[in-house]
Amino acid sequence: MLKLSKKVEYGLIAIRHIASLNNQISTVKEISDKYNIPNEVLAKVMQKLTRGKLIMSHQGAMGGYTLARSANDISVMDVIGVVEGTQVGIAQCFSEAPENCSIYLNCTIKNPLGKIQHNLEHVFASMKVSEIV
């Protein structure tokens, strides 16, 4: 509960890696070997990060990935959003249709949880990749 997924962690490690090499092109193999991350899992994370325009892919031999933006313009929040494909929602009613929660109408805590949600977003959004290089 309240744990980041491994995919998000792998994405952060990879992006930090590229940033730490001054945006030199890096391959999945290089990163998965260095950090001991399952190759295929990382590969798919990188593909999502590419589709999310946080990194750029370079196909073919000698290919790999570089950042698509400067490291201080990529936040942990960005990575979570892109990798998970959904916004952070501390409760069901924040990440899906409110009607999906069967007690939505009776719920007395959604407003306070909304405040917590807002604060959490701020925490994740204010941590930039440039700080962790």
Added chain:
Amino acid sequence: MLKLSKKVEYGLIAIRHIASLNNQISTVKEISDKYNIPNEVLAKVMQKLTRGKLIMSHQGAMGGYTLARSANDISVMDVIGVVEGTQVGIAQCFSEAPENCSIYLNCTIKNPLGKIQHNLEHVFASMKVSEIV
């Protein structure tokens, strides 16, 4: 990911309910009916909250639950800790033995995530039940 469990939500709703009635004794049935929460699930949550000394149980007929502390001395963090039985850990290495993470030694993000963890704890700890009554 990063979602509170229903159990925690139920616990918060129940504690807020009791607090809103000025610590009048309340039963599981009363609360589960009012908020449309599955009876048995709430019952077990209340038992955990009792063992965690956030509320007090009164057994037998005419029994029920009251708060064990004042509402401004119970935080969302307290409820999470008691209901989940474990501390909030945004990453595996914060909530279990670091060796359990196979990439712990190579991990380059545990320190920055530790900072995020610290900030999250503050967010959860600073929201007291008294604020949501």
Added chain:
DNA sequence: ATGAAATAGGACTTCAATAGTCGTATTTGA
């Protein structure tokens, strides 16, 4: 041209956590 190195991406399995259900025992006030 051809082959190796790389990304792209779908299909699948495994495992653990979440959410809920059921049954029974115990306590206690009226």
Added chain:
DNA sequence: TCAAATACGACTATTGAAGTCCTATTTCAT
């Protein structure tokens, strides 16, 4: 003594996380 309440273990079902496997496509270097 009964009814109303808490206590608590065992079970099922569903979902999501994590990882594996396989094949296609792109592109550089020879």
